[in-house]
Amino acid sequence: MTSPAKLKTQLRQHFRQQRRALSPAQQAAAAEGVLQHIEQLPGWPQRRHIAVYLPADGELDTAPIVQLCRLSKRQLYLPRIGAQGLMSFALWAEGLSLSRNRYGIAEPPLSEPSLACDDLDLVFLPLVSWDRRGHRLGMGGGYYDRLLAEAPPSTLLVGLAHSIQEHEGLPSEAWDIPLDYVLTDSELHRCRNRQN
Numbered sequence: 001m002t003s004p005a006k007l008k009t010q011l012r013q014h015f016r017q018q019r020r021a022l023s024p025a026q027q028a029a030a031a032e033g034v035l036q037h038i039e040q041l042p043g044w045p046q047r048r049h050i051a052v053y054l055p056a057d058g059e060l061d062t063a064p065i066v067q068l069c070r071l072s073k074r075q076l077y078l079p080r081i082g083a084q085g086l087m088s089f090a091l092w093a094e095g096l097s098l099s100r101n102r103y104g105i106a107e108p109p110l111s112e113p114s115l116a117c118d119d120l121d122l123v124f125l126p127l128v129s130w131d132r133r134g135h136r137l138g139m140g141g142g143y144y145d146r147l148l149a150e151a152p153p154s155t156l157l158v159g160l161a162h163s164i165q166e167h168e169g170l171p172s173e174a175w176d177i178p179l180d181y182v183l184t185d186s187e188l189h190r191c192r193n194r195q196n
């Protein structure tokens with residue numbers, strides 16, 4: 001039998017390739033498309049402290065969401081990799097000069113404060129693949145799983161994805177943190193496995 005870890009590796013390869021194969025026009029349409037459903041998120045107008053990510057490797061582009069959040073004066077945070085595989089969410093003030101982490105992804109410098117998960121109203125998570133139960137396949141570092149293990153139900157966990165990244169029956173391991181919602185270019189899907 002194939003172990004969950006081995007299956008995850010195979011699925012990662014497949015879906016990363018699918019993601020990268022999207023054309024710039026498809027990427028742009030998907031990034032704009034999510035704005036049609038974002039207001040259906042529960043309590044959206046009141047969610048003021050929001051973690052996003054900067055896209056890499058074909059991930060859904062967050063630029064339109066970032067623009068919308070800046071216009072409505074919300075505070076944005078970005079993942080910042082620390083020592084020993086730990087990650088935190090650091091404040092991303094508009095116009096801030098970013099540094100590059102070991103994966104070449106831009107992140108706030110250490111001078112910027114980080115925020116406890118409890119104080120975040122919403123986290124948009126990048127993902128490689130997702131399913132309707134809220135399982136999420138990430139890049140394999142375990143960064144989000146470790147950081148969000150303690151997230152209270154008030155911190156809404158929303159995976160951002162292209163609809164083509166869906167794969168029903170993703171393998172799940174004990175530490176995988178389920179998503180509350182998946183937001184794609186075609187829908188907002190509620191996963192119903194945590195209480196909000």
Ligand SMILES: Nc1nc2c(c(=O)[nH]1)N(C=O)[C@@H](CNc1ccc(C(=O)N[C@@H](CCC(=O)O)C(=O)O)cc1)CN2
Binds near residue numbers: 105138
């Ligand atoms: N946009 C974005 N930012 C993010 C994440 C993410 O998934 N997406 N992360 C979510 O966790 C963290 C970074 N995690 C990552 C984990 C692995 C690789 C990666 O490219 N790995 C290479 C090989 C590793 C290496 O070069 O050492 C690979 O698999 O090809 C990238 C990011 C924090 N920031």
Ligand SMILES: Nc1ncnc2c1ncn2[C@@H]1O[C@H](COP(=O)(O)OP(=O)(O)OP(=O)(O)O)[C@@H](O)[C@H]1O
Binds near residue numbers: 137141144176
């Ligand atoms: N809460 C945790 N405590 C300790 N180790 C963990 C925890 N969560 C994940 N890990 C470790 O991280 C490794 C990668 O996990 P997994 O393949 O689920 O990552 P992922 O969800 O794809 O990555 P990411 O969350 O960074 O996007 C696993 O081998 C696991 O040992």
